[in-house]
Amino acid sequence: MSQVSSTSNASVLGALFMLGAGVTFAVINVVTPIVTWQMGVPSTAVVFWQYVIATVFALPLILRIGFGALKTRHPVAHEARAFLSALGVQFFAFGFASGVPVWQMVTLSMTGPFFILAGATLFLGEKLTAQRLGATVVGFVGALLVSQIGSEQFTWASILPVLAAACWGTVSVITKYLTRDEAPESLTLYMLVLITPNHLLIGLILGIAVAVLPAGTLPPSLATGFDFELPGGDALWLIVLLGVVTAGAQYFFSLAYKVADATYLQPFDDLKLPLNILAGWLVLGQIPGVLFWPGAALILGASIYIMRQDRGRLPTRAPVLESA
Template sequence: MSQTTSAILKSSNLSAAALMVVAGLAFAGVNVALQWAGMIGGLSSTSIAFWQYFLALIFALPLIWRHGLGAMRTGRPVLHIARVVLSAGGVQLWIMALAHVPLWQAIALSMTSPFFVLAGASLFLRERVSLTRIGATIFGFIGALIIIAPWSEQFTLHALLPIAAAALWAGASLITKELTKSERPESIALYLLLLLTPVNLALYLGSGFAWPPSDGWMILLVAGVLTAAAQYALTRAYAVADASYLQPFEDLKLPLNIILGWVVFGFAPDAGFWPGAAMIVLGSLYVMGREGTSGRRTAKA
């Protein structure tokens, strides 16, 4: 591998890592906004889901203005539909889980997705999954286990719902990576938002359509903006780096969500959270550092 190629790969990986952090921050903001809308605003879950993604679609429309109708051109509609089906199923399981599992515990359980992604990336995308990536993911997952404490009396079968959601979202992530081989990031982000809207609308109508109260619109607007930003950053990250490389950075969503929820709501997890969160962060940083070191060694060879 030439020095120029190695430098490009290193730069791409670091850019993707930064995009994953941006997406994680945006998703943390979304979760806090949605929790505010449900707990304080009194909005139903179907109402929140519809307006969240509908408003995100509205805020993403400037991408069409910027890139023209070419942003909607696709040669793989079946993959877009499959991605939306998996995403919608994950959202519904996630909502069901939050009715029984504390948010911070549900987020920790959802971090089992790297195992599904690593397996899928190797089997279906033919990506090389290094021992470094596997080790960092396992290290982060052990940190999640410390937080979850499955040996405690509070652990119930409802905890399987976030794991099921994680499996569906992992499938959606793998499809996202596959789509980036032939589709523009703008198209991938727009199609998700566009196709999720009728699905969420059907669920909204089925539960009884009701307009949000006037004081609920601002938080829904915030959720819509952050959702659009998060989806775009996530798609851009998958466009420039391997799915298996990006997975440890998914672990950052736990400390980001917990810290932001602590600041906004004052919800403080127990003492077991802190060492577990530290392991999650260290696992992600270790992968980024190893990728950079690998790139420098290759450049010198």
């Protein structure tokens, strides 16, 4: 009886922790467009300082894991994983800075399982079944509906959350590869330690691109390069809030995956969609268009199907802090 009760309590705690992560991401996803789109702070700078602050607040978690977990035979894979995770966050924040609404950003970012499926098939030798291929096609149709491609509401920035999803999907594929002989603690620690330096690296690459490329090549919001200076006033406090909440999301993920497995937690992770739609409506006044609802249903249904088909091959703990 006590074992059953313990399992039940762990399941409830896992669901609550995952719900907490969803709430923190909803906060991030309404504060980011306020700082970038409304206040005009460059998204690259916002994300860099956000993760600097998050890393400071995550130090207790880093110290609890211990730097001994950094011992690895795959340093290049860990760096690629951290770089792609940071790049996905940069794409995502730039989408907000470009005026893409929260409901569209979050829904299109949920195309990640389709990229995981493609990567696992191409690079990990997993079998591509007709059912999985069909689910991918359904999800792709849903993404077309949500992006409103072909209508006047569609802009080039609408593909940014899809690029973020592609980055995060590739991160998951690398994670699958590493879990063959790497401990979850190692995966978590490398991400916590490397993600902020990689945001700095992306900023430096952007600065070089601005200096080398002809004027007008980059979008106006990126043409100024990377500004390392922290903004003042309300923008500063909102960036501090972003950093604290980002660290909180990592703690929620860590706790959730410590008490429950990834397959069980996935449906609770999908609650981020209604949470973000509600937050975007209440705080920013953003209301989804008519095509959003069938498109979101197709993406959500297809991604849940693929994740359930992936049962047993998912990492048992959350090794990466993403956005969305």
